[in-house]
Amino acid sequence: MSDSIFAFGLGIGTQNKEGNWLEVFYPAPIKDADKSALDAILESTNYTSGNDTIVLDEGDLNRLHMSLLKAGNIEQAELASRLKASTQPVVLCVLATDTAPANPAEVYLKLQMISQRLIQPHNTVLDGMFGLLVNTAWTSEGPIDVRELAERQLSARMEGRTIEVFSVDKFPKMVNFVVPTGVRIGDAARIRLGAHLGEGTTVMHEGFVNFNAGTLGTSMVEGRISAGVVVGDGSDLGGGCSTMGTLSGGGNIVIGVGEQCLIGANAGIGIGLGDRCTVESGLYITAGSKVNVLDESNALVSTVKARDLSGQSDLLFRRNSQTGAIECKTNKTAIALNEALHANN
Ligand SMILES: CC(C)(COP(=O)(O)OP(=O)(O)OC[C@H]1O[C@@H](n2cnc3c(N)ncnc32)[C@H](O)[C@@H]1OP(=O)(O)O)[C@@H](O)C(=O)NCCC(=O)NCCS
Missing domain, CATH: 2.160.10.10 (Hexapeptide repeat proteins)
Incomplete structure (x- = not known):
């Protein structure tokens, strides 16, 4: 394996009822991660090689926190520690290389890296991304698979709430x-x-x-x-x-x-x-x-x-x-x- 990887991100994901990812929010993605960050990921999680997306539990995050600290990567170590308190699934997306995305977690990592100015437009491979994304209602109660929206709207109304729908699209603002x-x-x-x-x-x-x-x-x-x-x-x-x-x-x-x-x-x-x-x-x-x-x-x-x-x-x-x-x-x-x-x- 080479000494650096194209990118990685620790994020919080949302799944639909079938367990498919609707989106992943990465607060601080890393572009061109060096060997020490890669080694920290390898020694503390199930990641082995290539482009991979894995869900981390509390134990993984603990180990990742310690490994990243040891590697001197304070910011990512603190993020790993903070995410232990997440009630939503925590995702680690590693892109060893910049190839066409294989799942929504990879698409969201790349889109966020562009908006965070880590990559300029046209400088990452996004081929086939629309086919990977689920059409989603972006609402006041978070992202909802559009096929599950009617049911969620009825449940919310029965509890006296109205779900505000901001857009229906493969990805949001x-x-x-x-x-x-x-x-x-x-x-x-x-x-x-x-x-x-x-x-x-x-x-x-x-x-x-x-x-x-x-x-x-x-x-x-x-x-x-x-x-x-x-x-x-x-x-x-x-x-x-x-x-x-x-x-x-x-x-x-x-x-x-x-x-x-x-x-x-x-x-x-x-x-x-x-x-x-x-x-x-x-x-x-x-x-x-x-x-x-x-x-x-x-x-x-x-x-x-x-x-x-x-x-x-x-x-x-x-x-x-x-x-x-x-x-x-x-x-x-x-x-x-x-x-x-x-x-x-
Ligand atoms: C094209 C544009 C830049 C020309 O403006 P300018 O360079 O200041 O040129 P002027 O209006 O002073 O005109 C220079 C000469 O060209 C002539 N001219 C200008 N537009 C012409 C046209 N469409 N057709 C023929 N002659 C034209 C003028 O009559 C003037 O002739 P003169 O030398 O005999 O006096 C301007 O008309 C324009 O469209 N600007 C865009 C502004 C804009 O939309 N900003 C964003 C806001 S949200």
Whole structure:
């Protein structure tokens, strides 16, 4: 076995009546654990090798606590000790390697590592994750398998309680698992677990961030960041704007936004943007759109498809208000516009 493992997490899990995991909450997952942590796990639990998820009893947690202490891993040792008092199942998920997840515990470990900024979007294998997750009602009484909800609602009503259902989905909002430092979030329900919010990001009420996607630094997000889209430091998404997950036109190339960009209110991109690009408010750039490239004096230089400009820096896209043609010029104002928007961060 190698000297380090991809990740491990001690967590608290919820199962449905059949004993399948609905979710696991990991308060402090560890990425790239060293040999001493691995040895502590090997000597104190039933873990032997590979990617494995095991349920720990009080004895296991006692031994793990002592082994981790001996290894000098105080934080994880204290967590192991604290979890002895959990009335809910305590889970140890070890990922020796970053391969496609095999069960919900592994999916939740990876999604939480992204939201805790231990992994950037696209940097862990999530293939097949939806097929592993149970559709769950996220409620005021915790996660409930949606097939068990009606029964639980009836029982609660008979005891004078109403179960509040916040969402019905394979995984829930991020903030019930982690609130990363230095962020403001207007409407918590609009940030899914597995979103990556950089330090200094504000997501206003209209903003939305999907999983395996998000911002890397300071950003004002009032538009939608689709699954897989990563927005660079200093870029802003105006009110109601939209990012397509992939290069539009049925492609499977995931698009991204570079640094210091501004996507105007109600605009949209189906192509990637490099650094310092601006998209005029209301303009939706699909990959196949014909774009007139203009010089400084607004003379036509060439006409290209938008996909040919994907990922290039210092571009201003606008729709000519008189002809309706999409135009692209060298961008001069991106940084000044961004500074004005960040004044509130
Ligand atoms: C595209 C945008 C950045 C252009 O703004 P700007 O760089 O300040 O440019 P100006 O409005 O000063 O216009 C510069 C010139 O281009 C012309 N122009 C601007 N937009 C044009 C358009 N769509 N069609 C034709 N000409 C246009 C102006 O008339 C002006 O012409 P002039 O040189 O003859 O005076 C701006 O219109 C925009 O959409 N900003 C987005 C703001 C936003 O949505 N923020 C998020 C809020 S939530």
